[in-house]
Amino acid sequence: MPVQQICTVVSMEQLDANTWWMVLEVGKLVFERGLCGGQFLHIKCGDGQLLRRPISVARTQWDEPEDTAALIFEVRGEGTKWLSQRKVGDKLDVLGPLGNGFNVSDGSRYLLVGGGIGVPPLIEYGESPKWSKVAVLGFRTRDKAFPAVTSRFEENCEQTYICTDDGTLGRHGFVDGQVRDIFVKDKNFTGILACGPKPMLKSIAKIAAEFGVPCQVSMEERMGCGVGACLVCAIPMKDGTMKHVCKDGPVFNAEEVDWDA
Template sequence: MPIVQRCTVVEMTPLNDSTWWMTLEVGKLVEEQGLRAGQFLHVACGEGNLLRRPISVAYALEDEPENTATLIFEVKGAGTRWLSRRRAGDVVDVLGPLGNGFAVEEGGRYLLVGGGIGVPPLLGYAEGFHKNTVAVLGFRSADRVILADRFRNCCKEIYLCTDDGSMGRHGFVDAQVRDILAKDKNFTAILACGPRPMLKSVAQAAAAYGVPCQVSMEERMACGVGACLGCAIQMADGTMKHVCKDGPVFDAGEVDWNV
């Protein structure tokens, strides 16, 4: 059952000119509510912004003296701009835990695929699987690259791709994913987070090589708890599902990619 909690900011660090690392003391959200990476918090972003904004949990820790959760976000509009102006000691009001997160099993071997601000929700999974993961991370250009060193430290291999070729492989992540799967498709699953066109291409690659694939979908949200239909997406079987309540993570085969 999601709860509203007022959380003190304990760290606020810029990762580039528009992306922030924010760590919050979240108390019982971790201990009692089991908050974990890949779920999201619905964050109140100041008085002028009535609707909360969904931000994924990069990772959540049982830490002394308070449990913490790290959110990594990019400034897009008024809400995230307000959030980027918070500093250590400020208080932020969140609703959570929300959403399901990726389904993973102990000892599994995962291929993590992230695009842009879809990279942070995979960090907790990379760190939790102790050198047993391969990560493919895509960004628009070298100056947008974030978290590469953290992934490098905890993954078996990492591959960087940029749209303009200014760092790593020139092009989108799905070409790299196909090259990896052509040599080795012995993964428990692909876990992917990023823009919808990227998720669609990765889902197609996974299907072509017969590898299970979970995708974390992004939709604009209002209530965040399944009450307003604001975030409904079309599924392959003709039904609609709520990204906030049924997701944001879905089996790639469940999603209707043609709408």
């Protein structure tokens, strides 16, 4: 069950002109309610914004006196701009834990595939010693591949491949090409955990089906309530039903999603 609580900003680091790494004290949300990476928090962004804004949890930590959750976000509009102006010690009105996170099991081997601001929700999965993992991380350009983020994968994964759209770092091109090349040589993965823009997820889902590797995707939709009550975030499934990204997701099995809707 999500709870509404006041959380304190304990760290605020600017990664570039419009990207921020914020750490919040979240009471006992990690220890008592299992808050984990890939879930999201719904944050009230000032008195001027009626609707809360969903931001994924990048990593969590049990701590004293309070657990912490790291959020990495880009400024897109008024809500995230307000969030970026918060200072250490400021209080935020937060609803969470929300959403499901990836379904993982100890001793497995995962291919983590992230694109842009879809990379941070994979950090906790990339850092965990409970399973083996290979990471493929895609960014528009070198300046968006923040070492504070990529090093967490490089230090903890068997291998980390970086791709950039403009070829300024790592492999030139989208992540799909790298994923395909990996599977041609090595399909020995329990599954893919993917987070990023919808065209990237669609393409990874197709490659996963082609190579017969199970694939979970974290979907992003505009949100209203965040708790399954307003239908704003509904997406079509292959079986003709609609599911709520906030309540049933944001993580879905790729073969459930109607990618052509």
